[in-house]
Amino acid sequence: MRQAGRYLPEYRASRERAGDFLTLCKTPELACEVSLQPLARFPLDAAIVFSDILTIPDAMGLGLSLVEGVGPRFAKPIRTSEDVRCLGEPDPESDLGYVGDAIRLIKRELNDSVPLIGFCGSPWTVATYMIEGGSKHDFTLIKQMLYSEPALLHQLLALLARSSSSYLLAQIEAGADAVMIFDTWGGVLSTPAYHAFSLHYIKQIVTAVNGAVPTIAFTKGGGQWLDSIADIGCSAVGLDWTTDIAKARSRIGARVALQGNMDPAILRADPVTIAAEATAIVEAFGTHPGHVFNLGHGITPDIDPDNVAVLVDTVHSCSATILASPKIDNE
Numbered sequence: 001m002r003q004a005g006r007y008l009p010e011y012r013a014s015r016e017r018a019g020d021f022l023t024l025c026k027t028p029e030l031a032c033e034v035s036l037q038p039l040a041r042f043p044l045d046a047a048i049v050f051s052d053i054l055t056i057p058d059a060m061g062l063g064l065s066l067v068e069g070v071g072p073r074f075a076k077p078i079r080t081s082e083d084v085r086c087l088g089e090p091d092p093e094s095d096l097g098y099v100g101d102a103i104r105l106i107k108r109e110l111n112d113s114v115p116l117i118g119f120c121g122s123p124w125t126v127a128t129y130m131i132e133g134g135s136k137h138d139f140t141l142i143k144q145m146l147y148s149e150p151a152l153l154h155q156l157l158a159l160l161a162r163s164s165s166s167y168l169l170a171q172i173e174a175g176a177d178a179v180m181i182f183d184t185w186g187g188v189l190s191t192p193a194y195h196a197f198s199l200h201y202i203k204q205i206v207t208a209v210n211g212a213v214p215t216i217a218f219t220k221g222g223g224q225w226l227d228s229i230a231d232i233g234c235s236a237v238g239l240d241w242t243t244d245i246a247k248a249r250s251r252i253g254a255r256v257a258l259q260g261n262m263d264p265a266i267l268r269a270d271p272v273t274i275a276a277e278a279t280a281i282v283e284a285f286g287t288h289p290g291h292v293f294n295l296g297h298g299i300t301p302d303i304d305p306d307n308v309a310v311l312v313d314t315v316h317s318c319s320a321t322i323l324a325s326p327k328i329d330n331e
């Protein structure tokens with residue numbers, strides 16, 4: 001996650017040239033360049049298009065900016081029923097066409113060497129930014145709306161689900177080989193609220209994709225809801241690092257593939273520790289099919305790229321070893 005980003009000096013140079021983060025996202029040549037940077041350094045098995053989950057609210061006219069040291073900010077957050085009523089559904093071609101253009105460029109450059117992942121945010125997660133006005137991790141305003149004006153929040157989430165569905169279908173049309181739905185903030189909800197306000201809308205998006213390409217559903221903090229997530233029709237479930245991957249495999253691994261789940265903080269350790277931790281995850285999953293190794297969340301800017309190289313090499317070598325020795329298995 002966040003294969004491209006500030007931990008790479010070449011990303012920082014491209015961002016400097018672009019001037020700001022949004023220009024980087026909206027200039028297909030630059031978005032393509034940045035998407036390919038991690039693959040030039042590491043023998044990764046997939047690329048992910050460089051973009052952000054906040055492109056949809058930006059296209060809805062909320063005035064997105066990325067403030068240095070603060071994170072994303074919206075000039076016009078959504079607070080009232082009038083605000084929600086005024087929102088339109090962005091057109092994936094005319095309003096978000098730069099993402100499709102970036103995907104077409106990346107696909108041409110990849111030339112089928114590895115698959116390309118497209119993505120969007122979950123309606124709930126995107127709505128947290130739209131209502132709070134940016135990164136604010138206490139969720140006071142959106143939870144107030146959830147419990148005092150649930151119909152209004154549902155109206156916004158339904159609009160986001162429709163917008164995200166047409167956006168992912170356009171990404172698939174442009175060449176995305178799989179799509180991932182990031183529900184970074186689903187884990188802050190109670191169980192009934194998670195099902196009604198987050199998973200319900202993720203399911204609508206997965207249903208709209210209708211098996212055109214594999215779909216990956218990731219809820220950070222969603223470990224206790226894995227069975228429900230696996231039941232929405234997605235091809236894979238993303239796990240954060242707080243879930244035991246062996247237990248997740250025995251619970252839902254026959255129904256879906258699992259993606260994950262190393263704690264990105266481990267990348268701050270020494271190479272021997274990184275290799276041991278990565279090997280433990282690959283071995284915990286065992287020889288069953290359907291494990292996509294990944295970090296449980298994004299790489300942070302302080303990570304040494306050499307440590308990422310150790311991780312990628314370890315995953316390749318220990319996967320080959322474990323697949324060659326089917327006795328190493330743990331039911």
Ligand code: 1CP
Pocket residue numbers: 001002003004005006015021048049050051052053054066071072119121134135136182184297298
């Ligand atoms: O240059 C910079 O400082 C920008 C930092 C950055 C990056 C590298 C942002 C702003 N977005 C991105 C790219 C990004 N965002 C990708 C790129 C593809 C990749 O290489 O993996 C992806 C998949 C995302 C998705 C995203 N954006 C999520 C979901 C996944 C996650 O990390 O939880 C979220 C929550 C966002 C919002 C966002 N955009 C940027 C930041 C710093 C944030 C998080 C803010 C917060 O903590 O609330």
